Every structure is written in C-alpha cells, then in structure tokens.
Amino acid sequence: xxxxxxxxxxxxxxxxxxxxxxxxxxxxxxxxxxxxxxxxxxxxxxxxxxxxxxxxxxxxxxxxxxxxxxxxxxxxxxxxxxxxxxxxxxxxxxxxxxxxxxxxxxxxxxxxxxxxxxxxxxxxxxxxxxxxxxxxxxxxxxxxxxxxxxxxxxxxxxxxxxxxxxxxxxxxxxxxxxxxxxxxxxxxxxxxxxxxxxxxxxxxxxxxxxxxxxxxxxxxxxxxxxxxxxxxxxxxxxxxxxxxxxxxxxxxxxxxxxxxxxxxxxxxxxxxxxxxxxxxxxxxxxxxxxxxxxxxxxxxxxxxxxxxxxxxxxxxxxxxxxxxxxxxxxxxxxxxxxxxxxxxxxxxxxxxxxxxxxxxxxxxxxxxxxxxxxxxxxxxxxxxxxxxxxxxxxxxxxxxxxxxxxxxxxxxxxxxxxxxxxxxxxxxxxxxxxxxxxxxxxxxxxxxxxxxxxxxxxxxxxxxxxxxxxxxxxxxxxxxxxxxxxxxxxxxxxxxxxxxxxxxxxxxxxxxxxxxxxxxxxxxxxxxxxxxxxxxxxxxxxxxxxxxxxxxxxxxxxxxxxxxxxxxxxxxxxxxxxxxxxxxxxxxxxxxxxxxxxxxxxxxxxxxxxxxxxxxxxxxxxxxxxxxxxxxxxxxxxxxxxxxxxxxxxxxxxxxxxxxxxxxxxxxxxxxxxxxxxxxxxxxxxxxxxxxxxxxxxxxxxxxxxxxxxxxxxxxxxxxxxxxxxxxxxxxxxxxxxxxxxxxxx
Amino acid sequence: xxxxxxxxxxxxxxxxxxxxxxxxxxxxxxxxxxxxxxxxxxxxxxxxxxxxxxxxxxxxxxxxxxxxxxxxxxxxxxxxxxxxxxxxxxxxxxxxxxxxxxxxxxxxxxxxxxxxxxx
Numbered sequence: 001x002x003x004x005x006x007x008x009x010x011x012x013x014x015x016x017x018x019x020x021x022x023x024x025x026x027x028x029x030x031x032x033x034x035x036x037x038x039x040x041x042x043x044x045x046x047x048x049x050x051x052x053x054x055x056x057x058x059x060x061x062x063x064x065x066x067x068x069x070x071x072x073x074x075x076x077x078x079x080x081x082x083x084x085x086x087x088x089x090x091x092x093x094x095x096x097x098x099x100x101x102x103x104x105x106x107x108x109x110x111x112x113x114x115x116x117x118x119x120x121x122x123x124x125x126x127x128x129x130x131x132x133x134x135x136x137x138x139x140x141x142x143x144x145x146x147x148x149x150x151x152x153x154x155x156x157x158x159x160x161x162x163x164x165x166x167x168x169x170x171x172x173x174x175x176x177x178x179x180x181x182x183x184x185x186x187x188x189x190x191x192x193x194x195x196x197x198x199x200x201x202x203x204x205x206x207x208x209x210x211x212x213x214x215x216x217x218x219x220x221x222x223x224x225x226x227x228x229x230x231x232x233x234x235x236x237x238x239x240x241x242x243x244x245x246x247x248x249x250x251x252x253x254x255x256x257x258x259x260x261x262x263x264x265x266x267x268x269x270x271x272x273x274x275x276x277x278x279x280x281x282x283x284x285x286x287x288x289x290x291x292x293x294x295x296x297x298x299x300x301x302x303x304x305x306x307x308x309x310x311x312x313x314x315x316x317x318x319x320x321x322x323x324x325x326x327x328x329x330x331x332x333x334x335x336x337x338x339x340x341x342x343x344x345x346x347x348x349x350x351x352x353x354x355x356x357x358x359x360x361x362x363x364x365x366x367x368x369x370x371x372x373x374x375x376x377x378x379x380x381x382x383x384x385x386x387x388x389x390x391x392x393x394x395x396x397x398x399x400x401x402x403x404x405x406x407x408x409x410x411x412x413x414x415x416x417x418x419x420x421x422x423x424x425x426x427x428x429x430x431x432x433x434x435x436x437x438x439x440x441x442x443x444x445x446x447x448x449x450x451x452x453x454x455x456x457x458x459x460x461x462x463x464x465x466x467x468x469x470x471x472x473x474x475x476x477x478x479x480x481x482x483x484x485x486x487x488x489x490x491x492x493x494x495x496x497x498x499x500x501x502x503x504x505x506x507x508x509x510x511x512x513x514x515x516x517x518x519x520x521x522x523x524x525x526x527x528x529x530x531x532x533x534x535x536x537x538x539x540x541x542x543x544x545x546x547x548x549x550x551x552x553x554x555x556x557x558x559x560x561x562x563x564x565x566x567x568x569x570x571x572x573x574x575x576x577x578x579x580x581x582x583x584x585x586x587x588x589x590x591x592x593x594x595x596x597x598x599x600x601x602x603x604x605x606x607x608x609x610x611x612x613x614x615x616x617x618x619x620x621x622x623x624x625x626x627x628x629x630x631x632x633x634x635x636x637x638x639x640x641x642x643x644x645x646x647x648x649x650x651x652x653x654x655x656x657x658x659x660x661x662x663x664x665x666x667x668x669x670x671x672x673x674x675x676x677x678x679x680x681x682x683x684x685x686x687x688x689x690x691x692x693x694x695x696x697x698x699x700x701x702x703x704x705x706x707x708x709x710x711x712x713x714x715x716x717x718x719x720x721x722x723x724x725x726x727x728x729x730x731x732x733x734x735x736x737x738x739x740x741x742x743x744x745x746x
Numbered sequence: 747x748x749x750x751x752x753x754x755x756x757x758x759x760x761x762x763x764x765x766x767x768x769x770x771x772x773x774x775x776x777x778x779x780x781x782x783x784x785x786x787x788x789x790x791x792x793x794x795x796x797x798x799x800x801x802x803x804x805x806x807x808x809x810x811x812x813x814x815x816x817x818x819x820x821x822x823x824x825x826x827x828x829x830x831x832x833x834x835x836x837x838x839x840x841x842x843x844x845x846x847x848x849x850x851x852x853x854x855x856x857x858x859x860x861x862x863x864x865x
Contacts, residue, residue, distance in 0.1 A: 001804075001805075001806050001807075046808040046809075047808050047809040048808065048809050048810065155747075395821075398817060398821075399821060400750065401750040401751070401752050401754075401792060402750050402791070404790040404791075404800070405755075405787055405790040405791050408776075409775070409840060410801065410802060410803050410836070410839060410840055410843060411800070411802045411803065411817070412802070412803045412804075412805055412812060412836070413802050413803065413804050413805065413817070413825065414804075414805050415805070417825075418804065418824075421817070421818075421822070421824065422822060422824050424821055424822060437749075438747075561747075561748065562747065601776055602775075602776070602777070668777055669783065670776075
C-alpha cells in the first residue's frame, strides 16, 4: 500500500501566478528526508479503470533531496490577553462569564485563567474532569480549590464565576442556572479557605478558554474549553453572585469604575481575530485558531437572525478544543514559479522508501492561475477552490452514522482516511462536526489537505482532473482560473474568455462569485456547467486572510449538521449563509438546472427529448444518435447521470428560453430527493416513484450572444474517457465546446 | 442539534428469511427488492457492534484490491486492518460482510451452502 501521509505539507499561497514565489511547508514524523519533484497534474485519480494517474515531471530548481523535520500542529482555540501590570498585581478579585458548555465532563477545561501549568501557579476558573465548575489559586507549591457539586449541563446557559478575598482568606465558586426549572438547576455558591496573601507568576498572559503551558504571551496552551463564552469579566473585589450577575448582565459596564479590570465584548470586531475590552485598562486580546464568532449570546431573544442587526445579542464566541486554522509550519522549500509555466493544477511530489512494500508517495497541491488580464487561451477552466476548501479533510465517512447507508455500500477507505481517523489535528471540513457535535464552519488552506491532491479521495479535485485529462486528450488549450480569483477580481477574471467551464461540483459560491458569473453570462460569455449540485451553498471569504472560507448551515438544504437558531449569518461579512435557494437565488436561474437529489446505487443514462431534435441545436447533437442512450457508461456508477444531480425547474427560475435536451429520470429506488424538495411527508418520494428526482441536460442563450450548457450531474466528467474518449458524452461535450469557442452569436 | 442516532434503524430481522440472503448473494450490488433494501439499511446504519466498530474496506491497490477493516466509533482510534481478508472485487467483499452481519444480528449461523464462495 502506497504511504501517502509519511510526509505532509501545504503550499502557501495555495494559488500563484507564473513568476510569483511560493513556499512549501513540510513535515514528517518518521522521515528525515524525501525526494522532491514538481509535477503538472493531468489526472489525479489513480484508478486503473479510468485514465489513471497522469503527471508530468517538470524541470525545476527545487527537485531533488529535501531534508524533513517534524512540525507539530497545535489545535484548540482561545483568546490571549497579553500580560499587563494590572493583571500581575491583582489583590481581591472576581472572574466570571456566561457559559454554554458543550462538553462538560469530557476532561478538565479552562474558562478564564492567568496560570502557568509548568509551575502550577496563578489562578484559573474552569470545569473539572467531572464537569463541575472549579476555581483554583496556586503559588509556591500550595494550592486552594473550590468546586461546584453538580456537573454543568450540556448546552444550558449558566452564570459562572470565582472570587478571592485575601482580607478574609476565602475563595468561592459561583454557578447560577439561567433556566433553573424542570431539573436544570445547577445553581450553587461554594466557599472555601484561601490564602491571605499571594504573589502571582510574572510574564503570564490571561487566557480565555484555555491556560498557558509556560511563560510568555506566545506560550502554548492546554485544557481548552468547548462551548460558548459570553461577556467575561474581571473585577478587583470579591463579589457576591448577585454582584457578578449585575456585572456580567451589563452590556456596557461603567469603564470609569476603578475596580473594573476587564469587560470583554465579543460582539465587537466580529470579522477579525481581535477581542475588545470595554474597561479603562484596555486589555484587548487576540484569538488563536479561529473560534466561531457571531454566536448568539445569553440575551439572544429571537428578534433577529443576523448579528449585524442586533450585535449586542451576539456577544458569544464558541470555542472548540479542536479548532485548527493555521498549522503554523515553517517553510521547507521556496520556489519562484517560472514565468513560462502554463496555468494549471500543480503539485510537489515527495517520494521515499522506493522499492519497499510501503513506498512513500505524497503530494502537496497548488494552482498556477492565468495572470489577471493576460489570458493564454480562449477557454478557462475554473478550479473550484472554494468547494475544495469546504471539503478539506472531510471525515464524513469516518464519523457520520448515515455514510454507508447513503453511499449504498461498504465504505472504501484510503491511506489518507486511515491517517485522518487518527490525526484530527489536521482540522476537518465544513461537512464535519467538532468533538462537541457543533458544525465546522471555517476552512483554511494553511494546513495539509489530504483530499485536494493527486492520489487523494477523488470527490471534487480528482473528478475535476478527468475534465483536464479530456481537454489534454483533445489538444485543447485552456487557462486555469480559481474561485478565489473570481471572488477577488469579479467578472474581470472571466471576461477575457470566450468560454468558461466549471467542473464536477462547483458547490460553494460567494456572492461575488455568483455576481461574476451572472455578469459574464449576460455580457456574452459562454458557460459550460459540467457538474451537479453547483452554486448551492452561500459562503464568504475572509476579508483579509487568503484561502479562508466560512459557511453556515441552517435548517434547509442537504446538510450534515444543522446550525443553531440565530446563527446562520456569516461572521466574516455579516451576510446570510445557507443555500442560495434560501437566499433568493436558486441555481436554476443561473445554470438552467438546480440540485434535486442524489443517487449512489447506480448512475443512469440520459434519454434525448424533443428539444434536442430542434434544428436550432443541431450543432450540439452533431454525430450523436438521438435514439440511443446518452452516457450509459462511466467510472462513477456506470452512468453519466449520477451521484448528485440537478433538474430543470421553471418555478425556481429555469429560463423560458431554455432548451430541455435530455433527462435521466429513471434512477430507481436509489434516487433520493434533497430535503428542501419535500413540502410534506409522504411515501413515494424516491426515484423509482418520483419523476422530480432526475438529472437534466439543458441549453439556453443569454444576452449579447452568450449561452449556458448544463449537464446537472457529478458523474458526467468521469464518463468522458470511456472507450478511448470516443463516446457520446465526449462527443456532446466537444460539440458544445467547439460552438461556444466560436464567437458567432448563438 | 440535529442528530443521527445509531439506534434509529430498527427494522426487525427474521432469521428464517434465508431467501433474502440468497437474493443478496446473487446480486450484492443490487438492485434489491423492498425487504432486502430494509435489511441492508438496518445493517449499514448500525449493524456492527459498538465495541468492534464498523466493517469497512481499506484500499490496498486502487480499483484492484481491498482489505477488510474495522472503523472504531470513537474518533482518533486506529482503524484495524484484517490483513488476511483481502478482496479483488467489491461485490465479493459485500458478500463477506453481509454474512458476518447476518450472523451477528440474528445470532444464528448460516447454512453451509452459504459459506461457499460467490456463485
């Protein structure tokens, strides 16, 4: 078995123009070196039943032996408040916040701390191994602790705090359940003996949601908290629970109160990594590993679903012990990409142990884009980098109960899957849930991504390279452009091309990307949509950090987790997220077809409809037998119509000028409708009884001589290579491509 | 939260329905009749024991060879590979896992005729 994980890495940036620098950040736990080779990717799918792995080795300055070192990853999000004189000399004080814990009792966790674990000194408020609130003070080998008697409840708001009074030598821990009825009450105040004087450790940050392992503001942290924290406070007096409640309840405590040491307001600067202190001490902090912001606070009352409309109700941050946004690895190799390189899918190949039973062959993928305004071809293929990020390191099949039933057969796991099962520190995808069951809403490229590279699991990246392989086989020149570029530069990225192809699954789309395609189509551009379930979820890119996306799943759409009420707006931009259909833009309006279902039992073929016999589309069907099935073959389920599929639907915006060319509407019992297609519950919804579960082939002209051709199926591109590329799927795709590249108006 | 509970699949399996076993042996990849679909859903949703984890296939050689494996329910725990159970077709692997699940879920042994390799 080829070892694809003995060395891992990521390229930064993920996308470069020819002539720009790129760095490869590599790590290996077991190898001290490997052989590096730059390759251009034609087909990334090693399955010998298809084109097979097709990579071209490139002559490159960094080819050759590369020394490797182990670079750990440190998951877990928290806020770091740099050390300050005020914090270092606290006497009597109270710390507290509103909490919504999601994994109480899983292991010890920290809410607020100014603590050094190496010398076990300082103070910390947290949850003990049983999930009880504990307040601990320690210095010089002595410690004092008080704890609540009952574990906190999962996903229930409480006021939680600890107080210390050196004058009386007492410490206390305080819990007040905000909904104390029906068995939920965990309210308690427990007092205990504390020191009458204490000196705090120096050079120690205050940490929210974790505690420092050792000294300094850059210290690594541990004992991370899972759950929401709203309005953390530090006050320079020992308060009663009522006093703490008043302090936390006040959205804007009096900054001039000389005893107010810190009052963090997480509803400020939501799109950033900054946390703001409202007190006169200005103890601002910075977040690590991108916890989820724009979360409903303790005071959220359902009057709004967007934090931009009622920011004061969004004062919570949801921290996760497994948040991971930046592996932080040092660069291992630097390269200035040659200006003569064609745009394309590229990768750094790393080999070791060749000739052994488990040879190492691992890849670090990157993309070379066609430079903006300098097209090298009349055709562009879009690398769906937004979708690649959304699926980055998906553990869906490993973690989710439904996976084998959905996929209609035994899960087939790769070496990458074996690794991911044991190495969750890589950070998962937006399909996954955190350890506490909440959805993973952010994905970045500053980490190894196992399923966007040659030999990786084929969904998305691997499938899309089947289209690249077909273009190469045709001898058709093409440029590569990416979602990230279209998001940034809009229609300028698309406009130079006579034709733009999107791949097997362009599912995750920002408003900027949608607008660019709409403008391109209306400006006379020709768009070949050769996929399924495209333009489905609404995402945002981070306002400043490249290759970083966010999405929220609401209560509609084919979702592997469901966000909490009130948490469907994006923290990065304030825009609503969820499906584009629920945002007033069903994909049918842009593509002619839109997602309606999936089928994993067996893919199907299309049968031609009357629309295909219209002389006005004779160019599209040239050389094709309209009485024969279209695509009754292919590498994904033995058909060109399958996996995830789209249909024509006039009530959702399929244009009146659309020509409905063909349909695959006999999908059998495996044809499963997407939840938003169901008005009420009844039987008879599967593909063997439901004609609305189908894949449609469609064409329509747009303004200024533009046009759209859509296939509505993920399986389509994996049928192109059948029978030596001589088949009717290839013929139709080629007919459309030729006509779309011909500038004569349609 | 929206949760997929492992206990949700509760279609009762009738150990006397060896006709369903025969149907699966003949066509491991389907299409299947209504009752076999229900049986397979029960098996695939949560048919394997909590303690030993889900039966999976581990790719030894893409598109050519797969080993049987067991995927633990708990994140982070390694996937066990049963190296002596290697298949050269997915259908053959499906049949092997079907037999194991049938015997585990019904608590009965399949008649010797089903122990033979696939027809």
